[in-house]
Amino acid sequence: MTQSAASGLTFKSPLLFEQGHAGRSGASLPEAGVPAADPAALFGDLYRAGGTPLPELSEPEVFRHYVRLSQQNFSVDTGMYPLGSCTMKYNPKVNEWAARLPGFARIHPWAPESSVQGALALMWHLERALAEICGMDGVSLHPAAGAQGEMAGLMMIHAYHRAQGRSPKKVLIPDTAHGTNPASTALNGLTPVAFPVGDSGVVDPEVFAASVDDDVAALMLTNPNTVGLFERHLPKLAAMVHDKGGLVFGDGANLNALMGRARPGDLGIDVMQFNLHKTFTTPHGGGGPGAGPVGYKALLAPYAPAGDVVKSEDGRFSFATPGPGSIGRLRAFHANFGMLVRAYAYIRELGAEGLKLSTDLAVLNANYLRVCLGETWHETFEGPCMHEVVIDDHHLHDQHVSTLDVAKRLMDYGFHPPTIYFPLVVHGAMLVEPTESESKQTLDEFVEVMATISREAMEDPEQVRSAPHVTRLGRLDETRAARKPVLRWTPPQPASDPEG
Ligand SMILES: *Cc1c(COP(=O)(O)O)cnc(C)c1O
Secondary structure, eight states: OEEOTTTOOEESSOOGGGOOOTTOOSOOOOOOSSOOOOHHHHHGGGSOSSOOOOOOOOHHHHHHHHHHHHHTSOOTTTSOOOBTTTOOOOOOHHHHHHHHOHHHHTOOTTSOGGGOHHHHHHHHHHHHHHHHHHTOSEEEOOOSSHHHHHHHHHHHHHHHHHHTTOOOOEEEEETTSOTHHHHHHHHTTOEEEEEOOOTTSSOOHHHHHTTOSTTEEEEEEESSOTTSOOOTTHHHHHHHHHHTTOEEEEEETTGGGTTTTOOGGGGTOSEEEEOHHHHTTOOOOTTOOOOOOEEEOGGGGGGOBSOOEEEOTTSOEEEOOOOTTOOBOSSSSSSOHHHHHHHHHHHHHHHHHHHHHHHHHHHHHHHHHHHHHTTTSEESSOSOOSSOEEEESGGGGGGTOOHHHHHHHHHHTTOOOOEESOSTTSTTEEEEOOOTTOOHHHHHHHHHHHHHHHHHHHHOHHHHHTOOOSSSSOOOOHHHHHHSOOOOOOOOOOOOOTTO
């Protein structure tokens, strides 16, 4: 039995470090054919005098430890993971094959350009594919994640205004926005200014007009927005901002609801980030890895980050020399390259028609859930949604059952909970995003489980309030688990020797 320091809970399965026996090993090496050297003579002070108090284990024990750990985690490979906004779609395994090809996986970031023409060609083609999908004039693959793509886009906007001899400060952001939007704004020395979207869930041009003035550097808008609704007034909002000399940044995290059907560039967006790990399939979660390319219209090209790939007349690929206006580098080397391979494989596998179908299925699945869940659950916004739907815990208030309880209970039934309490403007929100990956049977099962939980909340609320019941750990102190995770095993200290 071991104690988890983070949770204070006791659990049964022994940790690797408490197992093992002295002398047990997973390796069988032949006798050395040369005389043993004296390590102390070779390494001097660096040579450790005693052994390390690490467990000694056989190969199956080590293997079982890691497989057991993997089973304690939920993944999209084991079940539906409807985490709204994060887009946990199935990641085709052929992408993994492509990313692991030695010619891609084993190249060194300092390898001479002449020896990595294939990798550069892939980057060049991916830049063009993304630009085409989004109606942008250029794409830089450089940023490391969606948030860094936002950062890059706003840096470019900032540089653009400075080049015009202007210094507008405000970035208008609707109150439904993802927290990274105001954070990227503030990191750029600009001022995030929130404005309300109201009951309809989308930006109302008349309400918005009150916020637009000469001090607006940019409007930052997610479309479809974080409540899963299409911002249908976007062209009008963009025109209002452009009239005052401002630009429009599109948060592209929800591009999986548009690709193949509409292009942000055609709707008035000047610069946007892509979340390759969401829209174009890469295993993600737990903080990474990510890839957040930034797409831009021609007027922002002089400020694009360093690291664009160019193709010469004779068909050779190389990294472009950044111009004097470039915002430069945001990170070492050239993006998380394996993710670029996965995104490219996904785009080429699906093709134009397949990307469109993926969008259609994501939207169809979300609307199927909206209608079916709506029979039991309170639908926050009326009418059709895009790729995700918001429901809330409205009808459970009298039972003192909350969204958190529902999320925990879902785990007992084998579903990952949806995103909860986001967007912040919806009280008790559950943001459900099924993605295009799920079958009708799985969606029906989810609906049935949600109806069961609602019934339990009415008949036996404690059953829901005390969930989860089948997981290895129950309810953790989530703040401490996130802020002060105990990730390191510390060997028990040997009893101190009074003589020494
Ligand atoms: C995920 C997300 C982001 C941030 O992207 P990361 O890749 O996680 O940095 C920004 N905006 C929205 C709406 C998102 O869903």
